[in-house]
Amino acid sequence: MGDPGSLAAWLIVLPLVWGSSSFVFFGKQAAWTAIAGLAVQTALSFHLAAILMESGPGVHRVGGWGAPLGIDLAVDGLSAALLILTQTVTLTLAIYARTYFLHDESKYRHFWSLTGFLIAGMNALFVSADLFNLYVTLEIIGLAAVGLVAMGGGVNQIAAALRYLFATLLGSGAYLLGVALIYGAYGTVSLETLTPLIANHVPRVVWFAAGLMLVGLMLKTALFPFHYWLPPAHSGAAAPVSALLSALVVKASFYLIMRLWIETFAPLNVGYAWLPASLGAAAILWGSWKAIRADRIKMLIAYSTVAQLGYLFLVFPLLPGLKAAQVIVMQIYAHGLAKAAMFAAAGVLVKATGHDTMSGLAGTAGRLPLTLFSFGLAGTTLMGLPPSSGFLSKWQLIDAALADGQWPLVVIVLAGGLLAAVYVFRILSFAFLLPPTNEKIAPIPRSLEWTAFVLAGASVVLGLRGVELIGLLIPWGAG
Amino acid sequence: MINSSLVFTITGIVLFAMGAAAVIMMNNLLRRILAFNLMGSGIFLVLVGLAQRQDAVDPVPQAMVLTGIVVAVAATALALALVRKLHALSGRLDLPRRDNG
Numbered sequence: 001m002g003d004p005g006s007l008a009a010w011l012i013v014l015p016l017v018w019g020s021s022s023f024v025f026f027g028k029q030a031a032w033t034a035i036a037g038l039a040v041q042t043a044l045s046f047h048l049a050a051i052l053m054e055s056g057p058g059v060h061r062v063g064g065w066g067a068p069l070g071i072d073l074a075v076d077g078l079s080a081a082l083l084i085l086t087q088t089v090t091l092t093l094a095i096y097a098r099t100y101f102l103h104d105e106s107k108y109r110h111f112w113s114l115t116g117f118l119i120a121g122m123n124a125l126f127v128s129a130d131l132f133n134l135y136v137t138l139e140i141i142g143l144a145a146v147g148l149v150a151m152g153g154g155v156n157q158i159a160a161a162l163r164y165l166f167a168t169l170l171g172s173g174a175y176l177l178g179v180a181l182i183y184g185a186y187g188t189v190s191l192e193t194l195t196p197l198i199a200n201h202v203p204r205v206v207w208f209a210a211g212l213m214l215v216g217l218m219l220k221t222a223l224f225p226f227h228y229w230l231p232p233a234h235s236g237a238a239a240p241v242s243a244l245l246s247a248l249v250v251k252a253s254f255y256l257i258m259r260l261w262i263e264t265f266a267p268l269n270v271g272y273a274w275l276p277a278s279l280g281a282a283a284i285l286w287g288s289w290k291a292i293r294a295d296r297i298k299m300l301i302a303y304s305t306v307a308q309l310g311y312l313f314l315v316f317p318l319l320p321g322l323k324a325a326q327v328i329v330m331q332i333y334a335h336g337l338a339k340a341a342m343f344a345a346a347g348v349l350v351k352a353t354g355h356d357t358m359s360g361l362a363g364t365a366g367r368l369p370l371t372l373f374s375f376g377l378a379g380t381t382l383m384g385l386p387p388s389s390g391f392l393s394k395w396q397l398i399d400a401a402l403a404d405g406q407w408p409l410v411v412i413v414l415a416g417g418l419l420a421a422v423y424v425f426r427i428l429s430f431a432f433l434l435p436p437t438n439e440k441i442a443p444i445p446r447s448l449e450w451t452a453f454v455l456a457g458a459s460v461v462l463g464l465r466g467v468e469l470i471g472l473l474i475p476w477g478a479g
Numbered sequence: 480m481i482n483s484s485l486v487f488t489i490t491g492i493v494l495f496a497m498g499a500a501a502v503i504m505m506n507n508l509l510r511r512i513l514a515f516n517l518m519g520s521g522i523f524l525v526l527v528g529l530a531q532r533q534d535a536v537d538p539v540p541q542a543m544v545l546t547g548i549v550v551a552v553a554a555t556a557l558a559l560a561l562v563r564k565l566h567a568l569s570g571r572l573d574l575p576r577r578d579n580g
Contacts, residue, residue, distance in 0.1 A: 132546075146557060154568075155575075159575055161561055162574060165557065166558075169558075170499060173498075173499065173515070176547065177492070180522055180529065180540075180543075184484075184529045
């Protein structure tokens with residue numbers, strides 16, 4: 001297990017094992033198996049990063065076959081960064097979900113198996129080295145995520161799941177057609193082989209293919225105006241599921257965009273980089289506006305995800321380059337941790353008050369101080385206040401944009417921060433300023449409140465430890 | 480000059496476009512599932528057409544099509560299960576108007 005490639009293989013196998021074993025074990029056992037598996041995966045992902053820092057990127061040929069008929073797994077700093085985020089956030093959310101589902105075990109018994117398959121798909125995506133294998137992992141993620149959305153079993157959840165399913169299938173269909181056309185043009189789907197070929201010569205069909213792939217992946221990442229499926233799917237699911245989907249799953253398809261456009265497709269980025277960037281800007285404004293006007297807590301948080309995803313696309317005009325990669329990874333971390341914390345905190349609020357409306361928050365601050373504090377901490381990350389990781393990512397983005405003379409981006413980033421402040425303070429003002437109603441507040445297990453706090457705290461503290469995370473990308477950028 | 484690979488590719492892209500347009504615009508969920516399968520067949524046609532381009536048959540696109548069919552079957556099964564559930568719960572075969580609240 002010494003080399004990075006075989007560690008990566010273990011990161012795919014382990015979640016499949018505990019995910020499948022959850023069909024056999026029920027209830028508590030399934031939860032503990034998953035938590036144990038995730039703890040091992042977390043340790044493996046940190047170990048993987050440590051090895052990468054010393055010995056550089058690694059490749060693993062699955063079963064010893066090798067490309068083109070076999071499958072290669074490749075690990076670099078970028079994959080390691082995303083692997084660490086996925087394992088740590090999922091581990092924390094698993095601990096949260098164990099308590100959250102404690103009295104609903106029969107309704108949510110497939111949570112553990114679906115999460116296992118979801119994480120296996122995500123880990124496989126981060127280490128895949130060819131376009132077609134990336135497609136397969138995208139589909140595993142998509143189908144598992146749709147299952148998680150449908151799990152609640154109500155009409156609204158099933159409808160949201162179907163809407164999500166069609167969006168994700170349409171997106172991966174467009175991606176696969178692009179892959180087929182690229183195979184037709186170059187006779188390979190391996191990223192490593194494609195990079196010099198595309199740098200050398202780009203036939204017209206490849207422009208078309210790359211455009212199809214970009215649109216498909218934007219649909220899956222819910223970039224404005226393709227975001228229509230996200231708010232019902234993310235706000236309708238149970239809190240641990242919403243947190244997983246918003247914090248991690250939408251980042252998977254964005255990771256793929258970044259993986260392709262930062263290196264292999266970099267020659268295709270000339271001329272139309274303003275298009276994703278302006279959609280990103282529109283996403284920030286529209287998502288924030290809808291969040292400000294939402295009257296349900298989880299809908300507000302879901303629209304905030306639409307807005308925060310916009311920042312990722314603002315980076316397009318600055319690609320390729322180490323700086324852009326660092327901005328993106330920092331933003332993925334900041335939003336991933338903060339959004340997981342927010343949905344976890346929202347889950348506590350919904351459980352305590354029994355409903356999901358903003359007005360139901362009245363006076364909760366006095367009774368659930370830790371939860372509201374976590375919510376506020378996560379809010380500072382979304383607004384981009386120092387010293388949070390959100391501040392670091394926005395600061396880097398502004399810095400890179402100014403260095404490049406792209407000052408409209410700066411205006412958007414600053415406006416987005418202000419708008420985020422409006423919707424975060426809206427929730428806090430309901431909770432702190434309105435007098436408490438006489439309704440009873442259900443007792444909440446402490447572990448739910450503390451896991452939300454850990455996630456929120458991590459999103460702020462990461463701002464102070466960002467150098468290590470950025471350092472992980474440096475060998476990749478140089479090589 | 481028109482060769483067979485070009486015919487396959489163009490037919491495949493047309494099928495894909497028809498399927499995608501129907502997935503977006505149809506209301507009836509069963510039709511949307513069929514349209515998704517049409518979309519998939521279009522893609523597979525492009526891949527199979529490419530496999531015949533060289534004198535020797537290229538196995539890689541065929542392996543891709545096989546994998547793609549497995550994925551499409553799984554996705555269709557999931558979609559059908561969800562549609563059945565929706566029908567059992569609400570008695571309808573289309574998605575309710577969007578609630579943005």
